[in-house]
Amino acid sequence: MYVLGIETSCDETGVAVYHPERGLLAHLLHSQASLHRDYGGVVPELASRNHISRTILLIRDVLEAAGITKADGIAYTAGPGLVGALLVGAAIGRSLAYAWGKPAIAVHHMEAHLLAPMLEVHPPDFPFLALLVSGGHTQLVQVDAPSVYYILGDTLDDAAGEAFDKTAKLLGIEYPGGSQLSVLAENGRTGVFTFPRPMTARPGLDFSFSGLKTQVLNTVTASGSDEQTRADIARAFVDAVVDTLIIKCRRAMRSTGLKRLIAAGGVSANRQLREGLTRMIGEEGGRIYFPRPEFCTDNGAMIAYAGWLRLQSGVQEPLAFAAYPRWPLQDLPRVVDP
Ligand code: KG4
Ligand code: ZN
Numbered sequence: 363m364y365v366l367g368i369e370t371s372c373d374e375t376g377v378a379v380y381h382p383e384r385g386l387l388a389h390l391l392h393s394q395a396s397l398h399r400d401y402g403g404v405v406p407e408l409a410s411r412n413h414i415s416r417t418i419l420l421i422r423d424v425l426e427a428a429g430i431t432k433a434d435g436i437a438y439t440a441g442p443g444l445v446g447a448l449l450v451g452a453a454i455g456r457s458l459a460y461a462w463g464k465p466a467i468a469v470h471h472m473e474a475h476l477l478a479p480m481l482e483v484h485p486p487d488f489p490f491l492a493l494l495v496s497g498g499h500t501q502l503v504q505v506d507a508p509s510v511y512y513i514l515g516d517t518l519d520d521a522a523g524e525a526f527d528k529t530a531k532l533l534g535i536e537y538p539g540g541s542q543l544s545v546l547a548e549n550g551r552t553g554v555f556t557f558p559r560p561m562t563a564r565p566g567l568d569f570s571f572s573g574l575k576t577q578v579l580n581t582v583t584a585s586g587s588d589e590q591t592r593a594d595i596a597r598a599f600v601d602a603v604v605d606t607l608i609i610k611c612r613r614a615m616r617s618t619g620l621k622r623l624i625a626a627g628g629v630s631a632n633r634q635l636r637e638g639l640t641r642m643i644g645e646e647g648g649r650i651y652f653p654r655p656e657f658c659t660d661n662g663a664m665i666a667y668a669g670w671l672r673l674q675s676g677v678q679e680p681l682a683f684a685a686y687p688r689w690p691l692q693d694l695p696r697v698v699d700p
Contacts, residue, residue, distance in 0.1 A: 363381065363382060363434040363435055363670065363673065363674065364379055364380075364381050364387070364428070364430055364433045364434050364435075365379070365380045365381070365433060365434065365435045365436070365437055365666045365667075365669050365670040365673060366378070366379055366421065366424070366425070366433035366435070366436045366437065366455075366458070366666060367379075367380060367437045367438075367469070367662040367663060367664070367665035367666025367667070367668075367669055368417065368421070368436070368437065368438040368439065368451045368454065368455045368662060368665060369438075369439045369451065369471075369474075369660055369661060369662045369664075369665045370413040370417060370438075370439060370443075370447050370448065370450050370451030371439045371441070371442070371443025371444065371447055371448055371451070371471050371660065372404060372409065372443055372444055372447060372497070372498075372660060373393070373394040373395065373397075373398060373404045373409050373447075373538075374391055374392065374393050374394065374659070374660040374661070375391070375392040375394070375412070375413050375416040375417055375420055376389070376390070376391045376392075376660055376661040376662030376663070376665065377389070377390050377391075377417070377420045377421050377423075377424045377662040378390070378424060378661065378662035378663040378665070378666045379424055379425065379427075379428035379430065379433060379666060380481075380663065380666035380667050380669075380670055382670060382674070385481075386481055386663050386666075386667075387427070387428035387429070387430075388424045388425075388427035388428040389424065389661060389662055389663045389666075390420050390423055390424045390427070390662070391656075391660075391661055391662070392416045392420060394408070394409060394412050395537070395538050397409075397412055398537060398538075399536055399537050401537070402531060402536075402537050403527075403537055404444070406444045406445075406446055406447065407446065409444055409446070409447045410444070410446035410447050410449070410450055413447055413450040413451065414450050417450060417451060417454050418454060421454070421458070424662070432462045432464070433462070433464065434464055435459075435464055435465050435466070435467065435669060435670070435673040435678075436455045436456075436458050436459040436462075436464060436465070436466045436467070436669070437455070437466070437467045437469045437665050437666055437668065437669020437670070437672075437673070438451040438452050438454070438455030438456070438466065438467075438468065438469060438665065438669075439451055439452075439468075439469050439470075439471045439474070439665055440452055440468030440469060440470070440683070440684060440685055440686055440689070441468075441470065441471065441685055441686030441687055441688070441689035442470075442471055442472070442498065442686060442687055442688055442689045443471055443498075443685075443687060444687065445685050445687045448685035448686075448687065449685045452468070452683045452684070452685050453683065455683075456679065456681070456683040459679075460681065465673055465678035465679070466678060466679045466683070467669045467672050467673050467677065467678055467679055468679055468683065468684065468686075469665050469668045469669050469672070470668070470689060470691060470694055471660075471665075472494055472496070472499055472501070472627075472691050473509075473511075473668050473691060473694060474664040474665050474667070474668040475494055475496060475626040475627045475664060476492045476494060476503065476505065476511075476624070476626055476691075477508075477664060477667055477668050477671065478626050478653035478657045478658070478661075478663070478664040478667070479624045479626060479651040479652060479653050480667055481653065481654075481657060481663055481664070481667055482651070482652075482653065482654065484651070485651070486622045486624055486649070486651045487622065488505060488506065488507050488508070489504065489505055489506045489507065489620060489622075490505050490620060490622035490623065490624055490651075491503070491504060491505070491514075491611070491614050491615060491618060491620045491622065491623045491624070492504075492505050492623075492624045492625075492626065493607060493610075493611055493623065493624070493625040493626070493630070493639075494626055494627045495521070495522040495523065495607065495625065495626075495627045495628070495629035495630055495635075496521060496522075496523050496627030496628045496629065497521060497523035497524055497527065497540075497628055498521050498523070498524070499517070499521050499627065500516070500517040500521045500522045500523075500569045500571070501513055501515065501516050501517075501691070502514045502515035502516075502567050502610060502611070502614050503691065504614075504618055504620070505624075507698050508671055508697060508698060509671075509672075509694060509695070509696045509697045509698060510696055510698065511691050511692055511694070512692070513690075513691065513692055514567045514614055514617075514618070515566070515567025515568045515569060515610060515614065516568055516569070517568070517569040517570065517571065518561075518568055518569065518570045519570050519571065519572035520570075520571040520572040520575070521571070522569070522571060522603055522607065522629045523540055523627070523628045523629045524571070525571035525572070525574055525575060525603060526539065526540035526543055526544075526603070526629060527539050527540050528575045529543060529574065529575050529578050529596075529599050530542060530543040532575060532578050532579055532582060533546065533578070533582070533587070533592050533595060533596060534587065534592070540628065540629065541631065541632075543596050543599070543600070544596075544600060544632050544633065544634065546592060546593050546596040547593065547596035547597045547599070547600040547634070548593075548633075549590075549593040549597075550590075550593035550594045550595070550596050550597025550598070550600075551593075551594050551597060552597055552598075552601055554594040554597070554598065555581055555585075555594055555595055555597075555598035556598060556601075556602075557574055557577045557578070557598050557599060557601075557602040558573070558574075558577070558602065559602055559605050559606045559609060560573055560574065560602075560606060561606075562605075562606055562609045562610070567610050567613060567614055567617075569606065569607075569610065571603065571606075574599060574602060574603070578595060578599055581595050581598075582595060600632070600634055601634075603629075603635075604632070604634050604635045604638045605638070607635060607638075607639075608635075608638050608639060608642050611623055611625075611639060611642065612642055612646060615646055615648060616646075620648075621646070621647065621648035621649065622648060622649050622651070623639065623643060623648060623649070623650050623651070624650070624651040624652070625639055625650070625651075625652055626652070626653055626658060627658060628658055628659040628660070629658075630652055630653070630658045631655040631658035631659060636652055671697065672697055675697035675698070677695070677697065
């Protein structure tokens with residue numbers, strides 16, 4: 363079964379073709395970053411329009427690259443995300459499936475992130491713990507089997523990626539700032555500034571990152587923003603976020619007894635986080651799994667894979683399609699008995 367994956371939930375148009383035996387045959391990505399840069403963030407209407415002009419062309423190219431003329435199943439991101447952007451992928455995906463007489467499936471964007479490590483050479487066995495850190499979500503999930511998810515911790519306010527982007531803005535870095543902030547932090551000195559590790563002093567696995575940007579703002583106001591100071595502040599911010607994520611992952615591993623951990627979503631591309639989690643896992647005697655960096659951020663490959671997982675269990679969408687801007691992961695139907 364060749365599965366076409368279509369991702370249009372935010373500001374990247376991603377398409378891919380996955381085959382269960384042959385693996386990932388082709389994947390293409392168009393980033394809209396330059397389109398939104400002048401506005402300092404994603405402009406939903408511009409995002410939708412750009413997806414409209416790009417998606418079909420990318421699908422044509424990815425089918426050609428995969429050496430096929432049509433797929434056996436179409437998976438598209440149905441949520442969570444920007445409703446107009448989601449509707450573009452949903453309308454195109456559902457229509458193609460209808461025209462080809464093939465099944466379509468609505469994919470949950472965070473389930474797709476969570477499954478992205480499955481595309482790597484050494485995928486994790488179930489059960490495992492998942493740290494999902496993206497622009498819209500920060501969650502710790504116990505994954506007992508495919509589709510069997512228990513949310514152990516969630517953010518009470520900003521997601522980790524959102525905190526990266528807002529802090530980047532405070533330090534004068536253009537949108538999308540998260541990855542550039544990490545680059546700036548590489549030149550910063552640990553310990554010049556110290557920010558709190560939010561919600562680590564009390565029990566539980568929830569997160570709160572919104573206070574950190576106030577700390578950053580106060581520090582910029584008090585200490586100025588010459589190049590070294592900006593780098594030192596960026597470093598203190600990254601240290602605080604990474605430490606907090608590591609503390610909570612360690613806590614989740616100890617409380618569940620699970621020894622396998624995956625980290626996925628845009629922030630999991632962060633070098634310092636990857637190194638820190640790898641170190642912690644070594645101390646805990648467990649094993650860590652990451653997607654390759656290009657599949658940490660949004661992409662069509664993870665959508666194709668997640669779609670295959672659901673399509674092979676026999677589920678498919680009715681002809682009507684929908685977009686779900688808010689869609690809790692734990693509401694997903696199960697494809698296996700836990
Ligand atoms: O998963 P993703 O591409 O989209 C969402 O589902 O939200 O994640 C995007 C987020 C952005 O907030 C971006 O700043 C952050 O991931 N990000 C990073 C890095 N690369 C992307 N944050 C920290 N370090 C990075 N290297
Ligand atoms: Zn994402």
